[in-house]
Amino acid sequence: MTTTNKTPTLYIEGPAFWAATLPGWEIASAVFRGDGAPADPPAKRPSPQLLAPAERRRAPDTVALALEVAGAAVAASGRNAADLPCVFASAHGDLGINDYMCGTLAADPLLLSPIKFHNSVHNAAVGYWTIGTGCMAASNSLAAYESSFASGLLEAAAQCAADQRAVLLAGYDMPAVGALASVTTSREMLAVALVISPTRSARTVASFEWSLAAGALPATPVRSDAARALRVNAMADALPLFEALARGESESLSLPLSATLSLQVQLQPELQLEALS
């Protein structure tokens, strides 16, 4: 029983990207195309405009990362954030808060901060996003270890296709902090986002066909040195797709969901009106 119904073609709008060396899609896409150099010195931390200045400083790293790229993706899509169901993916959640929680529990559990506790839930970032944008649509937060972006893409694509409604996808991870760094290998900050739509629009940058493939297929490798340097981050499985979106060529990508299953993505760029002018 290996018959799979053909899944519908879906459309990508508003790719967004943030890493310290590639702070924003404009610079990231140029570097991935070989048309630019990474930021030097690297950026410190994103500063999402969705949050009030005081909140922006206090926000956990994962919240700052997620809201930065989610905001950029929705702005580039020209859509209203309040209307978009959202899927947020992160392999580890906020490793800084995990380090704080476990360290405080080991030392004096009664000192645990209530704000740190409610920020420790994996869905803190998508919670702040829905609160900040007034979004009452479905929101999700998921983890799938080193396949967290691919799993988030599958979840978002399935939701978009099943309900025929555009969906926001964001993926983000941060470096391990404190003693956790002796076991959790994620380093650097990396965040990506895009909007997946069931229909083509003026803001469509690419269409894609998608399917599951069983067997140990090799993952599509990253091509640029700048992307290679970010493979230390737990969200690194997003890099080949964003490199391909930057290059703007028709490509077949294989994104592992596990050792024996992958998400196959046939990417077809759309002609951009700006590019023609």
Add this chain to the structure above:
Amino acid sequence: MKISAFTATSAVGVGKTALADALAQSRSGLRANDFGASPLPTWIGRVDGLEELRLPEELAAWDCRNNRLAWLGLQADGFMEAVAAARKRYGPTRIALILGTSTSSIGETELAYTQLADGAFPADQQRPKVHTPHSLSLFVQQALGLEGPSETISTACSSSAKVFASAERLIRLGLVDAAVVGGVDTLCGSVLFGFNSLELVSPEPCRPFDAARNGISLGEAAGFALLERGRGPLELLGYGEASDAHHMSTPHPEGLGAEKALDDALARAGLAAAAIDYINMHGTASTKNDEVEGALVARRFPGTTHASSTKGFTGHTLGAAGIVEAVISLLAIETGLKPGNVNTTTLDAECGPQIKLRPARGEVRHALSNSFGFGGNNCSLVFGKGAAE
């Protein structure tokens, strides 16, 4: 979409029979907190026997309280055998695994922080796949021999309700033929001291919807269901997912996100509110949740609907609450048992006539289960009596 196998293990016991007996006899599984080195003065829903449980040799690297509870839960009600039969029927790559948890193995990470040597995890804690949220699903995937898509949903207390929605979409689109869904959460310092820091923990057994309720009782649980395409005696009829867009740890004052989830679930099921015979409410016994949810049920359902919270039986099992209460809803359809509220003596005057202290029996054609989480994350599920095959 049919539910061909399901099970739950909580403080009231291992498997469906123990759960159904406790519900029928209004027997709470809560006990005075005896968890950890310096237990807070509260009550908990603790699962017995996890300290002695040993995982089989080939799964031993996954050892931690949460994965032990997952393993205990998988053994009950012939669930592993049902999955093995499905695996034979469809092939391992055609079965998705979608599990919910709020804290996964964080209890083991907490333990590792008490064992640090030179600021690093000791050798036996050098297990990166255990100290991460996906630990639960990675473990269960190996334990069940599944090779389809797998993700861990972590939206706090709605986690293992939302797994039904994600699974339904994958099956509907033909990406898989079946899905194992569920959730597991275990007691740990993070949640006991965390909810305590928010002053949400009761010093007594929790009393959902009681006029004098004063907070939640935390619990731990594991639950699983096997979802397959087609008709069956028990079916998932609808689901609704919505966000409050209000506050990280307080529900929307008018329950707007919860009501959106309810509306979506009823619309997908094609049912009016009056068609629901039993509602398993989120009913945490926190002042605010019960006020908002009680008002929602009072304004949307006829007085004849039987509604209850089962948190007094199991405690609030957080990321496992969705699946445990889905299982209770399925048992209600299967057996006609509509549970009451335990520990509650005087219903809050703001509650409607729907909320019942005592259990009742009668035909349940359609059951609704509500799960609401931090971050304003809401999910409602509608299950129904389907056509026997």
